[in-house]
Amino acid sequence: MTAVSSALIEENGTLQKAIRGDHRLVCDLVTQGARVLDVGCEDGALLDLLTRERGVDGRGMEISQAGVNACVARGLSAVQGDADRDLADYPDDAFDFVILSQTLQATREPKTVLKQLLRIGSNVVVSFPNFGFWKNRLQLLFYGRMPVTDYLPYSWYDTPNIHFCTIRDFVALCEEVDAEVVKAMALNDKGRKVGFNAPWWVWNLVGQQAVFLLKR
Template sequence: MVVGGPDHEGQAALRSDLRIVADMVEPGSRVLDVGCGDGALLAYLGHVKQVDGRGVELSQSGVNACVRHGLSVIQGDADTDLKAYPSDAFDYVILGQTLQATRNPKEVLQEMVRIGRRAIVSFPNFGFWKVRLELLMTGRMPMTDVLSYEWYETPNIHLCSLKDFISLCDEVGVVIERGVVLNSGGRDIDFSPGGLFANLFSREGIFLVRRRDSSD
């Protein structure tokens, strides 16, 4: 938990994918973190980047932990609670490791780029070679470090590959400004849309996106 801790400690304690997300956020901006968990990212952004942060979290324990630490977080979920926000209310809307757990990822993505000038989405890549290999070799639903649930109890009901996500963005008028992928060793590599192997060799992807406008 980095909440309230000194800046350098916060930096050290932040999970690697959260650190990449944090690096995409401009200092002093307004941020909505959807599925903010215990508030680690919000607390970090508040302390290190002077961000005006808000959060939405489904679990009571998560919300209570956030509010107890002075963060502005509401109990809610991505599928139902984004509709209430006005357009362009935030500079960034962040959805970390949650897209695959929403009932309607397409609508959630559209809502995110409506209420935020930019959105940051991270998710596990179902096109990762280990996932493919496990299904091929065992004939059973893959379980990996990132996807560690049995099929009958997983909250991850809408898994996708990097390619699937890129195609969804295209379909709903969302422009990818930047992408970073993590390989099996957890090393981060800039994602290039033309690259042939990212979808095979990345265990997760983190994308900075915005809605398409007339200049695109």
């Protein structure tokens, strides 16, 4: 859904070399040996990392069959599925962690999806691109055009990202669905964690991506 992830899909097999910044952060949040569902798992890069470094019992859900086949071929468990439709199949509390990595903005009903994640998992990890990032704001302000960056390379008419939000928007959504924000982190455009504590409005400017750990 982002330039980073699509580049990784194309370079299938060389993933271990470059671990995505948000993957690293997500990995740090997940406990050893946990039962994990990765929604929007693409070719399994994050699941593979979690399996190797955290020894998780991992499953993936991915909308593209090519992604699913790539996961299975590398020995990971994955099913073809649509976050908007198929999360309803899982029972309550089926997983210790449910991860939605760079996918929320591509769902048709982000609020419903978030509720389902909170129902299925004891812990929910969501990472998403922050539309409030200063470079995005500048493009809109100065050019009057929807932002197109290296990180979000799509034009408005061909983007799979139909529900962009900012960090502050997401915090508001969490309140609306009664989710507790256990931890929140912002990543700058180098993919590194913003290393200082700051009010939401600052993160909302300097964070290119955000990673949230939520509980019901």
